[in-house]
Amino acid sequence: MAELDKVTEEILEKIDSTGFKQEGAFNLRYNGYSLCHGNTSHVTIKRKEDKQGMDVYISGEAKGEEIHIPVVVTKSGVTDEVYNDFYIEEGADVTIIAGCGMHNSGCNDSRHDGIHTFHVGKKANVRYEEKHYGQGEGTGARILNPVTKIIMDESSVFTLDSVQIEGVDSTKRKTEVIMGADAKLFVMEKLMTHDSQEAVSDMDVYLNGEGSSAQIISRSVAKGSSVQIFHPKAIGDAPCHAHIQCDSIIMDQARVCSIPEIDAKHIDAAIVHEAAIGRINNEQLIKLNTFGLTGEEAEAIIIENFLN
């Protein structure tokens, strides 16, 4: 079992809410290399030969299994580009807990680009949790640019739960989903930015299969002078259903730009979008004041629940 230092353990606690253990199927990527990994009888993790990253093979026998693949960067000035491919067989039912935590105490930028591709087999059910977090007193930026591609076979279900809580100076997220017949996609994206951070999220969802459906919910809070840009797009090329909802709280001198886009190429494609940006409602603050909470406490509770 690999020895982990205190900072790494702290970061793992932040990005893996279920608790990272060096047990079952796992891989811990640490400062640009795989520090430790484990397989199970249903999950095989293989290091890529031609580039950085891994291939993860999940058999259809895997039922209710968790796969933990956190990334920790504690060195200043590290640039890490990683290609991870997931092959999920027909009927598998798994939760993949990814996430990247950075501690940058130096003056050089640290950057991690995780390029993930998921091949989701028929009737497979995948829950993918991804938490991004940054800390460290250094002046070097903490940069995360994840690219996620999801190819969904017939009747598969994919839940993408992505959270960026704090400390990431710049993120450019690209997500592409290609959906087969009766496939179901659930996306929940939660984001909080502060100071002068920037976050851009582009998401293209192609509903190509008859009966496919997608629900994309984005909730964000922008504080300080941070900037957020969301551009989720649903393209319906079959009888399908999609719902995009972007909701943001804007504070201080922040900027939030929300551009939900819907594109129907079939007469039976039913696609809806909603977007709302607004400050914390004064009536909400007053209501919580009447519970005996101060203004600061009330604000924190409103944000916490909004991103819950």
Place this chain on the structure above:
Amino acid sequence: MLEVKNLVFRPLDNGVEKSIIDDISFRVEDGEMIVITGPNGGGKSTMAKLLMGIEKPDGGEILFDGTDITEYSITDRAKAGIGFAFQQPPRFKGMTVKRFLSLAAGKELPENVCCDLLSGVGLCAKEYLNREVDNTLSGGEMKRLEIASVLAREHKLFIFDEPEAGIDLWSFSMLVKQFEQLHQTKKESLILISHQERIIEMADKVMVIKNGKISAFGPKDEVLPGLMCSEKGCGCKHK
């Protein structure tokens, strides 16, 4: 005991001072139930907001158990023991009913306590505890939850601003029972703003606020007959 002395509220309306509350004084004794009624736009809700600190008066004093709370914030008034139910309660995205009630109580509430609070206002706990306090709840459900939230904590004084508004008949009966129970224990003082006869009938005293002034205040037996006959065109044969 609550004592209001010469309360004045004159906000600027397009640069012109407008008198909303005009030199109002009254007392609410411990355990007493007062219903404030009167025509719409007369200043009732503003009066309630001034008592809770949501609006700041331009003159006068508010004493609560002998302490001058005129300059107290909403938070401080809540801590001093005043509870307030809004006429149009706000919604909270992402907050569950259970969390909302726990915040209202100031501590994590066990399910059985939440259940009692919700059933007291005609909501089924099983259905509602994990629902969000957002726009998936109807106006009537929000109102009932609002009342449950105020009852979640012990207060010395409850202020309810038109608790009956937007509530269906069946829930209204439950609500009346709640107020009756509260009133019977005589532990807390109650100020209710209401137009409902059934609620007015429960009061120890009735106050009529019209054009920012108290036009009548006293035991319900004295105020009620006048209230029924005072409006022009009410059709009262005993005028």
